[in-house]
Amino acid sequence: xxxxxxxxxxxxxxxxxxxxxxxxxxxxxxxxxxxxxxxxxxxxxxxxxxxxxxxxxxxxxxxxxxxxxxxxxxxxxxxxxxxxxxxxxxxxxxxxxxxxxxxxxxxxxxxxxxxxxxxxxxxxxxxxxxxxxxxxxxxxxxxxxxxxxxxxxxxxxxxxxxxxxxxxxxxxxxxxxxxxxxxxxxxxxxxxxxxxxxxxxxxxxxxxxxxxxxxxxxxxxxxxxxxxxxxxxxxxxxxxxxxxxxxxxxxxxxxxxxxxxxxxxxxxxxxxxxxxxxxxxxxxxxxxxxxxxxxxxxxxxxxxxxxxxxxxxxxxxxxxxxxxxxxxxxxxxxxxxxxxxxxxxxxxxxxxxxxxxxxxxxxxxxxxxxxxxxxxxxxxxxxxxxxxxxxxxxxxxxxxxxxxxxxxxxxxxxxxxxxxxxxxxxxxxxxxxxxxxxxxxxxxxxxxxxxxxxxxxxxxxxxxxxxxxxxxxxxxxxxxxxxxxxxxxxxxxxxxxxxxxxxxxxxxxxxxxxxxxxxxxxxxxxxxxxxxxxxxxxxxxx
Numbered sequence: 454x455x456x457x458x459x460x461x462x463x464x465x466x467x468x469x470x471x472x473x474x475x476x477x478x479x480x481x482x483x484x485x486x487x488x489x490x491x492x493x494x495x496x497x498x499x500x501x502x503x504x505x506x507x508x509x510x511x512x513x514x515x516x517x518x519x520x521x522x523x524x525x526x527x528x529x530x531x532x533x534x535x536x537x538x539x540x541x542x543x544x545x546x547x548x549x550x551x552x553x554x555x556x557x558x559x560x561x562x563x564x565x566x567x568x569x570x571x572x573x574x575x576x577x578x579x580x581x582x583x584x585x586x587x588x589x590x591x592x593x594x595x596x597x598x599x600x601x602x603x604x605x606x607x608x609x610x611x612x613x614x615x616x617x618x619x620x621x622x623x624x625x626x627x628x629x630x631x632x633x634x635x636x637x638x639x640x641x642x643x644x645x646x647x648x649x650x651x652x653x654x655x656x657x658x659x660x661x662x663x664x665x666x667x668x669x670x671x672x673x674x675x676x677x678x679x680x681x682x683x684x685x686x687x688x689x690x691x692x693x694x695x696x697x698x699x700x701x702x703x704x705x706x707x708x709x710x711x712x713x714x715x716x717x718x719x720x721x722x723x724x725x726x727x728x729x730x731x732x733x734x735x736x737x738x739x740x741x742x743x744x745x746x747x748x749x750x751x752x753x754x755x756x757x758x759x760x761x762x763x764x765x766x767x768x769x770x771x772x773x774x775x776x777x778x779x780x781x782x783x784x785x786x787x788x789x790x791x792x793x794x795x796x797x798x799x800x801x802x803x804x805x806x807x808x809x810x811x812x813x814x815x816x817x818x819x820x821x822x823x824x825x826x827x828x829x830x831x832x833x834x835x836x837x838x839x840x841x842x843x844x845x846x847x848x849x850x851x852x853x854x855x856x857x858x859x860x861x862x863x864x865x866x867x868x869x870x871x872x873x874x875x876x877x878x879x880x881x882x883x884x885x886x887x888x889x890x891x892x893x894x895x896x897x898x899x900x901x902x903x904x905x906x907x908x909x910x911x912x913x914x915x916x917x918x919x920x921x922x923x924x925x926x927x928x929x930x931x932x933x934x935x936x937x938x939x940x941x942x943x944x945x946x947x948x949x950x951x952x953x954x955x956x957x958x959x960x961x962x963x964x965x966x967x968x969x970x971x972x973x974x975x976x977x978x979x980x981x982x983x984x985x986x987x988x989x990x991x992x993x994x995x
Contacts, residue, residue: 487518490811493536493543494877495552496523499869506835506872514821515814529553537568544807545815547800549876550609554800561931564605569802571603572816579813580820583607586881595926596795600991606799607819609876612884613794615906618913619674619756620683620690620789623774628655628751640684640716640782647725650751658747666720667727667761668754669738675761677730677754678717678952679789684782685713687918690789692941693948694922694985701922701986703978705948706970709784711962716782718956731953735760742770752777757906765899772897776909779916790917792925794883801880822880825889829858832879834872837861843891850903851888859891922985928992933984940981947976 496502502521512518522543524532530553536542548554555563563569576583587594587604597604629636629646632653637643647665649655656663668677674690682688686709687695693705704710720726729737742750742761748770753761764771779788801819803812821827826836833839840858843849849856893900896908929937951969954960960969 487512487516488808488810488814489518489520490545490807490815491520491522491543493522493524493533493546493548495526495529495549496877497526497875499871500875501871502874502877504871505874506838506870507830507874507878510830510835511818511821515818517811517814517818526552537563542568542804542806544811545801545803547877550796550800550879551876554609554796554798555606555802556798556934557928558931558934560605560799560802561599561928561934563802564599564601564603565931568804569605569799570805570807570812571605572607572803573602573604575803575812575816576604580816580823582820582823582881583816586610586823586883590883592792592794592923592926595923595992596797598992600928600930606802607880608795608798609800609879609881610795611879611882612887613882614884614887615757615903615910617790617792617794618788618910618916619791620676620679620754621674621756621909621913622680622752622754622777623758623761624752624777625650625655625748625750625773626775627748627773631655636777638778638781640681640780643777643780644720644725647720647751648723651723651725655751656747656749660747662747662749663751664727664741664749665725665751666730666753667738667741667750668730669733669735669760670731671735673735673760674756674789675735675738675754677726678956680754681717681720681780682710682713683785683787683789684780685709685716685784687785687787688713688789689791689922689924691791692922692924692945692985694924695918696920696922698920699989701982701989703973703982705944706973706978711966712783714952714955714962718958718962721956722958726956728957730754731957748773757902757909759902764897764902776912778912785918786916787918788913788916790921792923795925797925797928819880822878825857825886828878828881828886830878831874832882833858833860834870838870838872847891848894849889850892850907851884854885854888856891857889922989926992927985927988929984929988930991933987937981937984937988940977940984944973944976944978944981947973 494502502508502523508519522536533546533553560569564571587597593610596608599605628650632649632655634646634649637646650663650665654661654663666677669675676690679688679690686704686707688704693703695702695704738753738761742753743763750761753774755761758764758771758774762770762774779786803815807815822831829840830836838861840860843856843859847856847859892904894904895901896905951960955962
């Protein structure tokens with residue numbers, strides 16, 4: 454009898470070992486009835502999605518268990534494509550938009566193939582907050598809804614007010630005051646200010662080392678040309694598209710564009726624009742702003758001044774640079790406007806691998822992240838860990854907005870809390886939500902920096918043309934997407950290269966303008982405009 458008990462005990466232990474070895478690396482959920490969902494995600498180096506506070510909260514609240522297919526940020530796009538090509542893909546993809554997400558062409562392709570399921574009915578039945586957001590925001594509705602009427606995925610939406618007007622110009626008002634000059638209002642006023650910066654030694658070191666105006670080559674408002682060109686004709690700093698009475702056109706072959714080039718060339722010829730603005734990166738740009746020997750920068754292009762000068766607690770120059778509103782030129786006074794609330798495509802999709810229960814749980818989770826508290830937990834982290842409720846006297850970012858959230862400062866030397874999902878949790882951050890976060894009242898202090906950008910952007914607000922091509926919301930036909938992409942790249946490169954050549958004098962604006970315009974025609978500009986007109990007519994207008 455004793456031998457039999459021992460034998461049964463050995464068998465039991467052996468079976469437990471087998472069961473243990475057959476498990477996936479994930480720890481199983483405590484609830485036996487939990488819905489298992491396979492998720493493909495990108496993980497930052499400071500994160501652990503498996504043990505993350507928000508992950509655990511979702512698993513408990515919605516009775517689910519996540520099996521993660523996690524990839525690092527490096528090579529994220531290739532790994533995502535491989536995962537789909539294998540056929541053994543996840544139930545859902547929850548991506549980080551600024552790292553990698555599905556393009557519009559991807560969404561249409563996989564949606565038509567049935568790999569991505571339409572979310573319309575799920576949203577209608579189980580996601581009241583998502584439904585309300587899409588109904589109430591025409592741009593959000595347009596960017597999420599494919600031409601066939603289906604919503605195959607959702608973008609991450611952020612109502613970043615200062616991001617909507619990226620091409621700002623920050624003027625050294627310390628120098629302006631020192632030289633007893635007024636803030637320029639027109640393109641000619643601005644030229645006179647730059648001339649004074651160059652010739653009147655505003656840094657007082659007796660050396661002609663001042664750089665009146667500079668920028669860099671990235672895509673966060675650092676190009677100097679669009680700000681200057683917008684006194685002549687609208688330059689969107691992307692595709693050079695303009696609209697009139699619903700018709701798509703290009704600005705880059707208009708006489709006002711030529712006139713703008715002549716003005717910018719006149720600045721360059723006098724040494725008022727740094728040649729490096731057309732070639733250097735942001736690091737080099739910032740070295741100029743932080744030049745150790747003396748302050749040498751008169752004005753810098755950028756979405757915000759921290760791009761080119763230190764605005765931290767120990768900054769000595771950050772407060773010297775203040776926003777210059779759009780200049781009034783001979784024909785216009787425009788500001789570049791990009792509805793940067795979302796990147797076209799999708800950061801969240803549900804595939805045909807997901808069970809019905811998984812589909813419902815997933816859309817309910819997303820709906821929770823469309824609430825202010827849900828978004829705060831997803832984006833920033835747990836209440837009491839990463840943020841708290843405001844106290845009396847604290848003021849929200851937005852004017853006349855009741856404060857709802859206050860970040861808890863991160864102490865130097867502390868390890869990350871692994872509390873929120875960060876960029877992966879960016880689902881719905883409308884302006885109302887962003888405006889409800891507490892910001893300091895001193896705009897030159899680190900905790901008031903967002904307020905500084907907010908107030909600066911108010912100088913640019915509503916200065917865009919009445920009609921804009923909504924590049925952020927149109928859907929290009931999947932059969933034409935590759936062609937449009939090639940044309941767009943070729944045309945942009947051609948215009949950018951010729952623009953710089955005309956400004957720097959490598960091409961003669963008077964002698965070679967007509968040749969440039971013919972070259973633009975040869976780049977199939979008409980075909981490109983035809984595709985973009987079709988995209989506008991079939992998606993945005995509808």
